[in-house]
Amino acid sequence: xxxxxxxxGTELLMGQIVNTNAQYLSSKLPDVxxxxxxxxxxxxxxxxxxxxxxxxxxxxxxxxxxxxxGPTQDDLTKETISEVCGRRLVLHQESxxxxxxxxxxxxxxxxxxxxxxAYMPENCTILKNNNGTAPGCIIEQGGKVxxxxxxxxxxxxPMFDDSVFPYFRERSSYAIESKFLRVFGxxxxxxxxxxxxxxxxxxxxxxxxxxxxxxxxxxxSARVEQGKDxxxxxxxxxEEIRKRTGDSLYSEEDRTLDQVAAELLSGHKLTLATAESxxxxxxxxxxxxxxGISSVFMGGAVTYSNDAKEEYLGVRRDTLLQYGAVSRQTAxxxxxxxRSRLKTDIGVAVTGIAGxxxxxxxxxxxxxxxxxxSEKGTVTKELxxxxxxxxxxxxxxxxxxxxxRRHVSGLEIDTGDKE
Amino acid sequence: xxxxxxxxGTELLMGQIVNTNAQYLSSKLPDVxxxxxxxxxxxxxxxxxxxxxxxxxxxxxxxxxxxxxGPTQDDLTKETISEVCGRRLVLHQESxxxxxxxxxxxxxxxxxxxxxxAYMPENCTILKNNNGTAPGCIIEQGGKVxxxxxxxxxxxxPMFDDSVFPYFRERSSYAIESKFLRVFGxxxxxxxxxxxxxxxxxxxxxxxxxxxxxxxxxxxSARVEQGKDxxxxxxxxxEEIRKRTGDSLYSEEDRTLDQVAAELLSGHKLTLATAESxxxxxxxxxxxxxxGISSVFMGGAVTYSNDAKEEYLGVRRDTLLQYGAVSRQTAxxxxxxxRSRLKTDIGVAVTGIAGxxxxxxxxxxxxxxxxxxSEKGTVTKELxxxxxxxxxxxxxxxxxxxxxRRHVSGLEIDTGDKE
Numbered sequence: 036x037x038x039x040x041x042x043x044g045t046e047l048l049m050g051q052i053v054n055t056n057a058q059y060l061s062s063k064l065p066d067v068x069x070x071x072x073x074x075x076x077x078x079x080x081x082x083x084x085x086x087x088x089x090x091x092x093x094x095x096x097x098x099x100x101x102x103x104x105g106p107t108q109d110d111l112t113k114e115t116i117s118e119v120c121g122r123r124l125v126l127h128q129e130s131x132x133x134x135x136x137x138x139x140x141x142x143x144x145x146x147x148x149x150x151x152x153a154y155m156p157e158n159c160t161i162l163k164n165n166n167g168t169a170p171g172c173i174i175e176q177g178g179k180v181x182x183x184x185x186x187x188x189x190x191x192x193p194m195f196d197d198s199v200f201p202y203f204r205e206r207s208s209y210a211i212e213s214k215f216l217r218v219f220g221x222x223x224x225x226x227x228x229x230x231x232x233x234x235x236x237x238x239x240x241x242x243x244x245x246x247x248x249x250x251x252x253x254x255x256s257a258r259v260e261q262g263k264d265x266x267x268x269x270x271x272x273x274e275e276i277r278k279r280t281g282d283s284l285y286s287e288e289d290r291t292l293d294q295v296a297a298e299l300l301s302g303h304k305l306t307l308a309t310a311e312s313x314x315x316x317x318x319x320x321x322x323x324x325x326x327g328i329s330s331v332f333m334g335g336a337v338t339y340s341n342d343a344k345e346e347y348l349g350v351r352r353d354t355l356l357q358y359g360a361v362s363r364q365t366a367x368x369x370x371x372x373x374r375s376r377l378k379t380d381i382g383v384a385v386t387g388i389a390g391x392x393x394x395x396x397x398x399x400x401x402x403x404x405x406x407x408x409s410e411k412g413t414v415t416k417e418l419x420x421x422x423x424x425x426x427x428x429x430x431x432x433x434x435x436x437x438x439x440r441r442h443v444s445g446l447e448i449d450t451g452d453k454e
Numbered sequence: 455x456x457x458x459x460x461x462x463g464t465e466l467l468m469g470q471i472v473n474t475n476a477q478y479l480s481s482k483l484p485d486v487x488x489x490x491x492x493x494x495x496x497x498x499x500x501x502x503x504x505x506x507x508x509x510x511x512x513x514x515x516x517x518x519x520x521x522x523x524g525p526t527q528d529d530l531t532k533e534t535i536s537e538v539c540g541r542r543l544v545l546h547q548e549s550x551x552x553x554x555x556x557x558x559x560x561x562x563x564x565x566x567x568x569x570x571x572a573y574m575p576e577n578c579t580i581l582k583n584n585n586g587t588a589p590g591c592i593i594e595q596g597g598k599v600x601x602x603x604x605x606x607x608x609x610x611x612p613m614f615d616d617s618v619f620p621y622f623r624e625r626s627s628y629a630i631e632s633k634f635l636r637v638f639g640x641x642x643x644x645x646x647x648x649x650x651x652x653x654x655x656x657x658x659x660x661x662x663x664x665x666x667x668x669x670x671x672x673x674x675s676a677r678v679e680q681g682k683d684x685x686x687x688x689x690x691x692x693e694e695i696r697k698r699t700g701d702s703l704y705s706e707e708d709r710t711l712d713q714v715a716a717e718l719l720s721g722h723k724l725t726l727a728t729a730e731s732x733x734x735x736x737x738x739x740x741x742x743x744x745x746g747i748s749s750v751f752m753g754g755a756v757t758y759s760n761d762a763k764e765e766y767l768g769v770r771r772d773t774l775l776q777y778g779a780v781s782r783q784t785a786x787x788x789x790x791x792x793r794s795r796l797k798t799d800i801g802v803a804v805t806g807i808a809g810x811x812x813x814x815x816x817x818x819x820x821x822x823x824x825x826x827x828s829e830k831g832t833v834t835k836e837l838x839x840x841x842x843x844x845x846x847x848x849x850x851x852x853x854x855x856x857x858x859r860r861h862v863s864g865l866e867i868d869t870g871d872k873e
Contacts, residue, residue, distance in 0.1 A: 048490045050481025051664060055472055057495070062469025071467045072502065076476070076493035083491065090509075245470060309735075309756070315742025316728075316735030319756040323734025326810055326843060334762030336755055337728070337738040343753030343796050347766060377762050391745050424745060 037072045038064055039091040043103035043112050044186055045078040056101040056184075056191050063195065066211040066256075067203035069097055079109040088119055092179055099199075102186030104169035106148040112183055113172075117156045120176050124154040127161060130170045137168050162198040166190045173202060212265035213256040214273060215289035218280050219249065219437050226251045229279050233272065240272050249430040250292065253280075282446045285437070293321045296436040299443040300331045300381070307439070309335030310348050310373035310384035312360065313403060318385065318432045333377045338369070348372030348384075361386050363404050363415045370406030371413050381442070382408040383435050389424045403431050407438050407448075414442075417451045456491045457483055458510040462522035462531050463605055464497040475520040475603075475610050482614065485630040486622035488516055498528040507538055511598055518618075521605030523588035525567040531602055532591075536575040539595050543573040546580055549589045556587050581617040585609045592621060623680075631684035632675040633692060634708035637699050638668065638856050645670045648698050652691065659687050661695075668849040669711065672699075701865045704856070712740045715855040718862040719750045719800070726858070728754030729767050729792035729803035731779065732822060737804065737851045752796045757788070767791030767803075780805050782823050782834045789825030790832050800861070801827040802854050808843045822850050826857050826867075833861075836870045 040057045047054055057074045064071055072095060077087045084103075091098040103112030117124055131153035138145035152169045155161055162171035167190040174181040182199055184191045204210065218226060227234065227244050230253070234242045240257040253276060257268035277284060285295050300307055309319045309332075316337045322328055336347035341360055344350040349372040350365055358364040366386050374382025387403025394400035401420040406413055418434060420427045441448050459476045466473055476493045483490055491514060496506045503522075510517040522531030536543055550572035557564035571588050574580055581590035581601075586609040593600045601618055603610045623629065637645060646653065646663050649672070653661045659676040672695060676687035696703060704714050719726055728738045728751075735756045741747055755766035760779055763769040768791040769784055777783040785805050793801025806822025813819035820839040825832055837853060839846045860867050 042493075047477075047493065048480055049484070050477045050479070050490075053472055053474055053477045054493070058466075058469045058472045060469070061467055065468070071469075072497065073506075074461075074466065074473070074493070074495035078491065087492075308762075311735075313742075314739075315751075316730075316738030316754070316756065317742075319735030320733075320739045323732075323736075323756075323758065324844065324847075329758055332734075333759040334755065334757045334766065335735070336753065336766065337735065337742075338753045339742065339748055340752040340796075343727075346795055347753065347755065376765055377759075425743065428743075 036069045036096040037094070038069045038097040038099060039073040039075065039095040040071060041087055041091050041098055041100045042074070042076045042186075043079065043084055043100055044076070045080075045109075047076045047102075048078050055188055056186070059188070059192060060099055060101075060195065063200060064203075066213070067200060068207040068209060068211075069203060079103065079111060081111050081115050084111060084115045085119055088116060092119075092181075096178070097180045097182070097203075099182040099184065101184045101191055104152065104171065104183060104185045106146070106152055106168070110151075113154075113156065116174070116181060116183065120156065120174055120181070122156040122158065122174070125157050127153050127155045127170070130155065130161060133163065133170070134168045160202070162194050164190055164194060165197075166193055171198070173199070207261070209258055209260050210263075210265075211256050211258050212269065213254055214269055214287060216253040216255065216273065216276055216280070216284055217286040217289065217292075218251045218253065218283045219285055219292055219433060220283045221251060221280065222246075226253070226280075230276060233275060237272065240268050242272065242276075248426060249433045252289070282441070282444075285440055292433050292436040292440070294325060296439040296443075297322060297325050297328060297331055299440055303443055305331070305381055305443065306333050306379040307331055308333050308373045308377040308379040308382045309435075310369040310382065311335065311337050312339060312344070312369070312385060313387040313389040314385045314428050314431055314435075315339065317428050318383070318435055321432060321436075333379050335377075336373055344369065348376065359398070361388055361398050361402060361404065363406075363417065366404035366406035366415050367408070367413045368406075370408035370415075374408045380409060381439065382406075383439060384408075385431055385435060387418070387427070387431060389427045389431075391424060401427055403427065403434075405431070405435055405438060407442055409442065414438075414448055415450065416448065455488045455515040456513070457488045457516040457518060458492040458494065458514040459490060460506055460510050460517055460519045461493070461495045461605075462498065462503055462519055463495070464499075464528075466495045466521075467497050474607055475605070478607070478611060479518055479520075479614065482619060483622075485632070486619060487626040487628060487630075488622060498522060498530060500530050500534050503530060503534045504538055507535060511538075511600075515597070516599045516601070516622075518601040518603065520603045520610055523571065523590065523602060523604045525565070525571055525587070529570075532573075532575065535593070535600060535602065539575065539593055539600070541575040541577065541593070544576050546572050546574045546589070549574065549580060552582065552589070553587045579621070581613050583609055583613055584616075585612055590617070592618070626680065628677055628679050629684075630675050630677050631688065632673055633688055633706060635672040635674065635692065635695055635699070635703055636705040636708065636711075637670045637672065637702045638704055638711055638852060639702045640670060640699065641665075645672070645699075649695060652694060656691065659691050661691065667845060668852045671708070701860070701863075704859055711852050711855040711859070713744060715858040715862075716741060716744050716747060716750055718859055722862055724750070724800055724862065725752050725798040726750055727752050727792045727796040727798040727801045728854075729788040729801065730754065730756050731758060731763070731788070731803075731805040732808040733804045733806075733847050733850055733854075734758065736847050737802070737854055740851060740855075752798050754796070755792055763788065767795065778817070780807055780817050780821060780823065782825075782836065785823035785825035785834050786827070786832045787825075789827035789834075793827045799828060800858065801825075802858060803827075804850055804854060806837070806846070806850060808846045808850075810843060820846055822846065822853075824850070824854055824857060826861055828861065833857075833867055834869065835867065 160173040257265040338344040369384030384406040390400035403418040579592040676684040757763040788803030803825040809819035822837040
């Protein structure tokens, strides 16, 4: 089945917001056998909306609209589609009650214009909105399916996941099951080369690689008849990818490297402290984004100045003078220092030159040292990274999490890494 | 003039990337008198691309395409548009030389298929690409204008800014000049109420408010004839908004609160240290994102555990036992402690409950205390914030930057703030 995603809203055409809804829906629809052929965006204009809708119905089997279900006079999606489909709007009491209950819950007065949101096209499937006031709906008309979803992603996504995805899955003769394997330490093109024969040789499962800053995700998707087990198709391919990626494969559950590191620490009941110079708190900030991290992460020091490195980490002045703040020696003392001060099992430290200024021929922008200290001693790693300040900091943080993962899992740690 | 932005690329329809290009172009085009009426996206399919292009040319005066200018067989935008416009593709030697030079610069071998990128439609305006290999171009055809831009935002944006924007500005009889006023501490609806009469009463300049987490930006845009001064129109309106926003207005140059705080500290030659509990390094991380911050920011402590608060900040055990880690007293001792340990002019501290767990009836999720210590003593502020962990942490960080701004500027600091 071919689909068009039609977003309605002048704020999109004014560039005030990005159409992330189209991306979200596009990433999900193939799993229920629907191929997205077009995205389109129109403003809050009934004439252009009508024309766009008619075009979409002509060229696709499924049309999913987002936006234009609000309470104001501008919100015209439901009205326009009902007119095109020759259906009346009728009061849906259950929706009206839900809207009233919603306003009660958030402690605000319901205004009269919110009642408009409870008028729905006759003979449609109503989609409950648990995160806002506008219900969505599905209309089946002349062999075509029209789905109307609210615009705010916080309402659109759960409505799609809870109601629309199951609707299409029931009607699809097959299902797609995907596994996401995440790899750190192998670049995207190198990764693709490693598994190119698999990518090209396979039609089911299909294999695709996606690159994110410093990481590669491999998606393996199997298409099976409804109710059949995808494992038989996925298993052997995943096993083969495991062999080729080795210990660079850090997650088979689409988890991030910081989550994996935190879970390993927590699973082994190990505590952690951080000492950050060029990352400036990025590592501790990522860790503390994870709820419940307080059993693992005790704290850390952000030591931008040399004085702070001495005061908080006990880095020796001699070391700073002899080797410089950006050196293996300083990284090692920082890691050992924070571990000893905060009495944790592991201490990690980062010192480097994130740029744009501060580089020298000897110590260029992108030179970073990482230290990891534990009861087994201290290991350090040299990175030579490319890119701007933000990228250097982000990739450094990922290397730290990978080093923690390798340490806790007893894997080999490389001491130097050049991009 | 009416415009359509037509993105070409199967990766958009697969949901692998978001169409941020459409947003970027949409936000810029009104400034040269062009109204965006449609966004559309098609895959790398010549037939559907041709149909979409023909439709766009029928309903708009300007069509801007993004994507499909790459070296591979999939990249068909230039070929398809040339065919629709009845133009041949001819070798553009200057572009070929530029592509060769680009490959030399990055130290890679130029492959044969890259030559395809130097073949351009005859009689077009070539747009240089300083950040990649694909040149763009502008075709004028039958009173319509077609602009072809590369897909990667890092190439598309500078090409648009450097070449396309000036092209349209030259042809526009008027210009739009905008000022962005940024406000912290007044919610969007309260802000809109404060200036509703201005918003409704004005047609030139126009006034619009945009909300971001915790902040509001007011855009004031004046439309003037080319070469005329917009200041006469903008000045009185901005003066009126200044009066109504008072000292909540923190920037008239579209700068962020962390930048403003950092610039104030730097301008007054003041140094800063941070002590973070629930924000976990977010504040230091935001500060150290700013290049050159090392003259201002000396370092800080991320003290998640009580032990870390004692070890790094000298918070008294008695204080922690009597008032708890989340209290005005602890925040005050944290701020004073980090300032004294790192010998800075100012110390700021945060302690709170970011959730989702850890809340009690007495100290619910969202309760946060901020401390600011200086030679004048220590002030504290209580926040009661709503929302999830990420939001609570982000809004807290903004309050810290606002407190620094107010302290350095000698403005009043409120000691309690409830959402």
